[in-house]
Amino acid sequence: MTFELIPFLKDMLSAPGLSGYERPIRDIISRAWEPLSDELSLSNLGSLLALKRGEGPEPRPTVMIAVHMDAIGLMVTAIEDGFLRFTQVGGVDPRILPGQPVIVHASNSEPKDLPALVVMPPAQLLPKEAGTGPLAQAYLLVDTGLRAKDVEKLVRVGDIISFASKPEELAGDTIAGHTLDNRASVAAATVALEMLQKRRHQWDVVADATVQEEVGVIGGLLDPIKIKPDLAIVVDVTFATGPGGSGSTNFELGGGISMNWGANVHPALYKALEETAKDCEIPIYKEFSPSMSGTDAYGIQVAEEGISVVEIGIPLRYMHTPVEQVAIKDIQRAGRLMAEFITNLPLDFMNTVKWE
Amino acid sequence: MAKKMEAPKMFKPKMGKKELELLGKLTNALAVSGDEQEIRQIVMDELEGFADEMRVDHLGNVLVTKLGKGKKRLRVMVAAHMDEVGFMLIKDEGKGIFEFRTVGGIDPRQLVGKQVIVGRDHVPGIIGAKAIHLTTPQERKQVLPVTQLRIDLGPGGSTKAKPGDRATFATELQVLGPTLCAKALDNRLGVYNLIQLVKNAPENIDLLAAFTVQEEVGLRGAKVAAFSFNPDIGIAIDSTPAFDLPDYHGEENTQYRTHLDGGPAIYVMDGATIADRRLVDWLVDTAKAENIPWQFRQPAPGGTDAGAIHRVREGVPSVSVSVPGRYAHSAAGMARIDDELNTLKLLHAALARLDEKILLRQE
Amino acid sequence: MAEKKKDNLLELIKRLVETPGPSGQEHQIRAAVREEIEGYADEIRTDALGNLIVRVGSKKAGGMRVMVSAHIDEIGLMVTHIDEKGFARFLSIGGVSPLTCLGNRVLFMDGTRGVIGMESIEPGTMPTLDKMYIDTGATSAKDCPVQVGDVCGFERPFLDMGKRLVAKSMDDRIAAAIAIEAMKLVKKTSPNEIYFVFSVQEEVGIRGATTAAYGVNPEVGIAVDVTGVGDTPKGFKLNVELGNGPAIKVRDSSFIADPRVVQWMVNEAKAQKLPYQMEVLTFGGTDGRAIQMTREGVPAGCLSIGSRYIHTPSEMVDRADVENSIKLLAGLLNNKIELGEL
Structure with missing residues (x-):
């Protein structure tokens, strides 16, 4: 084998x-x-x-x-106060994103991979039209946990972000990931x-x-x-x-x-x-x-x-x-x-x- | 003394019994995008013996070459799509009732209460709807989506068809005075015209006739056909909507697209192609010289096989000519016999006067 | 001396932006470009769709066949119907917003002029193109000087604001200007065989570059085009700003730029110490897509010039961005191209 x-x-x-x-x-x-x-x-x-x-x-x-x-995954479009704005690569339903663990593949970092989370800003920081339903992708952010000045240094607009969920064997000889x-x-x-x-x-x-x-x-x-x-x-x-x-x-x-x-x-x-x-x-x-x-x-x-x-x-x-x-x-x-x-x-x- | 010259072969298209029979065979056939076999067979039978080469490619396009005589012949690809919009059965719910999906652009409002034919055997079926007595006024304001409609072949029908089979409207060709009334005039008129052009091909060009598949689902057949032929010029022949109906408020109709009785519709621009101006002029000049009525198809969205042809390899100067037709993509459309004949006449006359000088003009 | 050169650049831009050439009607602008580049080209040809393909240099050891594409078509209008009173109804060629139409002046290819008017609409509703018409001054259908199928572009003179330059069709004549100026800077020592393509029909679906790239069969390609900016009041949420340097495209909605090409451009900008900015655009498309999709696939990217008010008659770019883009492009073409690992 x-x-x-x-x-x-x-x-x-x-x-x-x-x-x-x-x-x-x-x-x-x-x-x-x-x-x-x-x-x-x-x-x-x-x-x-x-x-x-x-x-x-x-x-x-x-x-x-x-x-x-x-x-499929995400891509950095802007860096704001150390948070990352992003767009998607391929078809991603934004409703699955809040709280999702991700990896930011940072151009200027060594090693390149920065673990991070997709986060949902609280309602008072969002415009009214964001509503109370599912948040549009434009309002979501990625937080690497790093300080703003470090993020500015490590991450470049255009860097890609991938999902970080680990593969798991489930019952019935199935696998998830x-x-x-x-x-x-x-x-x-x-x-x-x-x-x-x-x-x-x-x-x-x-x-x-x-x-x-x-x-x-x-x-x-x-x-x-x-x-x-x-x-x-x-x-x-x-x-x-x-x-x-x-x-x-x-x-x-x-x-x-x-x-x-x-x-x-x-x-x-x-x-x-x-x-x-x-x-x-x-x-x-x-x-x-x-x-x-x-x-x-x-x-x-x-x-x-x-x-x-x-x-x-x-x-x-x-x-x-x-x-x-x-x-x-x-x-x-x-x-x-x-x-x-x-x-x-x-x-x-x-x-x-x-x-x- | 003038040199003795052979009189050019006159080509006078007509719509007699024999021609109507062929047109009827074409419009009544079932050939939904992706399963064009019935038309493919008719085309190959009709052109047996008329072509220098005839083959079927990996997508099911019929590629027919009719070589001309003499030097410096232009290689002219003329494309007519064989496919029509229609349906595919996707689930047998038992007792001859089938769930289905549409193929190509069909307004779901055109479906309810229609007769259909299913599969190679043209098994008859119907698309019904709830009795008006049982519907609420609110319900009657909703468009019935395709997912809620069913094709019913009658009890026992489950043995006569299976999911995956294609279906289309059951309409048969009729002549209503000056008018042809049939389903799939888009684009069996084009197929008919291309068959006639191959049979009466002018000798000054190499005619590369492409009977294409999958036009209604994205101009897919024409793309590979054009790559294979690698022509000097591309011409898509099709049928195009005529929205020449009255405006509700009685105002001038400024968005008619084409008019019936207006003659062949020459394209300047649609959603997929900006026509080559040299070819537009060539068609218009021919029509004027031959006293054939013609019209510009109003520049508007939509597309023909030319959209695929002109982008192939290093580019192919392309244009489209269509027979105007009302009510395309529904159970029955209408086109004028005169427009059909004039389209064929224009195409033939234009091809017969084509030479390589046309591409020398810098555009 | 330096001052004189700047004037030349402005004159070139003015000539290019003021020449009409909606998609499919590029003959005048093609002729204008041809005149500008004739002395610098090793070979010039026009293909079946009307792309102007200009070769500079030939491939030497270590060199590559490079395609640079700047589209010369612009958005415009096409007449669809002349009504009984002589008003010309129209359809847009490319993305024309109704908001920019009303009251505008248009210029037909034969020199005929017209102004755009509109039917009365419900107050508070958005105008649509089918409610508008071109008034050529005709008094009836009979004396209307234009017919169905005729094409016009917007008419607006070039405006030099010093730091900022404004014109209709900066998209994408500014790129044509950049390509022409970069062509003049290509050195004999460049190992590369460079094909400058002045492409047609980009605005209606990236058509010209598709066939041009098939003919050129490049090993690497760069489109030059304008891109949206995020530096206007409550505008797009975009990273690119006027004056921050050439923008290096990572992606737009038509393609993902080849990461090797992106890095090559970044490295060149750094080497020349030019300002540059990264661009991620969530809409739009450029000739880069067409180059990438050629034959078995070609590494392709896009050098973008930030522009405000794209597809309006007053597209604005930053002059320093233009000058830096010329330097960046020339540098990319003059040196041995090192594409990193795939």
Whole structure:
């Protein structure tokens, strides 16, 4: 065993890596992928690409596995009396922020990480329009506990702030932490790479930990132009049933993985992957994204001359909060499904992918 | 003595029985963004034998190349989107009742009380609403959101369709005097016109016909089609709204967008594209020279495939020409047969007089 | 001597800001820029969308292919309808606020002038563009000198206030001026192949820079553009202030500037001992986005010039900021580019 899933996942969940600033998480993934692949490289904007060569004759077709590694978080916009004003990077509901432990990655500090808290100023210091409801992000502050003159020295406008919650194993083989969106999927891709070590496959595989998905599927739009895959599998998280999620678009945590059906996926690829899932007895939920998936699939599909895409979802509770929750079993399922599918990919597979 | 010259092949579009049949096939087909197979099939069947190359790409665009003759031919991409707005079933609630979502921009006020068709077999269904007797006056003031509406295929209908299937309005093409009345005139008129252009392609250009997918969900097919074709010029042909209805207060309607009977609508600017002025002039000059009625589409929001085409690679000078149509994105729209024919006529005449000099003017 | 040079800068800015060029109608401003730079360029071309692409130098050992983008289009109006009495209804090209329209004068590309009027509205309500019209002095639709599709920009002369400079379309002609002045300072010893792009159609969605960057295929890129400031009474809550130096963008709502480019700019400002300020903008977008999204992706950033009253006919910048931006940009281009680790 070259890697162990839960410790690896916990490592990832303890690391920052905001969109555009993915280095810390990339270093962790890089260490895990290095022994599982033939070649590691970086895209121009910092996506991590792990190539595992297939056995087919050259030129071999390539399957891309896209899993974004970036995290949502906050960014300093101003320093006022030693307190930090901030904006968000990616979609953060400001209602989850008051009292949240965070880390300010201060440019001029050594070591760079300053633990801090998001704080809510008392009502008498706020304008009337702030109201008594949830406080808008503009009124919140970050307090590092340091004195104003030190904050001025250490922190620079534009410094990033990440969530500091620690990963926690919960009952029922589930795990909770910040940024399981989408490190659960990075773990799944790693499971797939691990399984492929002992198998024979014809196609080249490029696992791609993409950057800046949370701010507009940037890696998804750019990386396929570098990789030039023949088909792409995107793994991202999807909504699990639970408190706050009970509609027809939610799936049971630990009950299986989802596959996306809609304009961004190739229907023939969907069917092929679904077939594999059936053969391996992996339970699949059909998830409907009629117009757009809101994941890297949305970008990859329209790269250059267009790419055939399929998408897997790992059910997750409390998306974009610092206590996201995922079932370990679902991560393993997603990884295994990809490994099985790739193992069984014949060289001429794309000739069988037809529009009908 | 004048050199003997071959008379240019006259192209006189008409709307006879055969043409109406094709148009009916196109408008009645179900091809919601992301699942354009029915139109794709019609297009490929129609153009079998007419093209130098025809292929389907990774998104489902049909890319047709019709090469011209002679030197220095411009590579002209003409794009018509095949997809229409519609629905996707997302949950089977049993007994043929399905929850659904809309695809593309549809006003939810257009849905209630409509007949629909579902899936490849065009299974008939209905979108009902609570009886007026059972509603309160307060309720009747609320727009019914899509999440509260259902598509009902009738008891036993659950065996005839499944979540993931697409659906659209059940309207069939009719001719009402001078007018075509159908669903999805946006953009089956464009598809129809592009089929006719390929069949009657002028020989001075290489015609790169792109029957595109996913226009209604963000001009996605045209983006990859344009990258593949890498053309010199891009032309999107579509149908554009005519809001040429009376103003409630009887004042002058200053926001009509286009008028029926006004002829082909030439774009200057919409939300996605500022048209290349050289191409605008070329179309206007052609219309004037050929005595074809024309109008500018009022500059306004909205977009066509040109929005994607002109931004591809190092840029593609682009313009759009549309057939004016009322009530787009609803169960039934209306367009004038004359506007349709004049649009086709203008496009053909303009393409036939196109040469590389057009791009020499510095703009 | 120094005094004379300053005059030249003012004259250049005046010429650029007073030339009309709403998005899609950049031919006059493009010609003006071309005249200004002709003597300094190694290669000049105009691409399919009308971007003016100017190469200076060629790549030497250790050098990079750099794109500098300053957009030359400005916001404006387009006629949508001439009503029966000859009033021209219009639509905005780019972000035009109704608040800045009423009573303003506009200049059409053919020289026709007009003034903006408005229907009567409920007292206390906000005006909207569809209630406004351009009055060209016509007495009926027949003698109206403009037609549907015609384009105009706002007409306002350049104003030199000494420390502060005011004009319409400082956004983004001030950046064009900075790029032109920096171009003049590029040394023969620069190892870099520099493409100055005077881009079109930025105001309608960063379109010109998208295709220009594809053509240039740069290894690193910098947009030069104006940015909002937080130094006016109860204004935006922004960190940037007029006169505090060039602003180095960390992000705006269109992109996250590449941290390597940010640091490169900070290092250069420090090396030259220039004042600078960090910019985090929660709205807006620039050509930097287009450069970043080119092909496989390009490290890109943005040098911003703080400006008050953006998208009004009286955009105000600080003269020292402009001069320091020229120095910063020239320094960035003249030296071997050291982008730190990814």
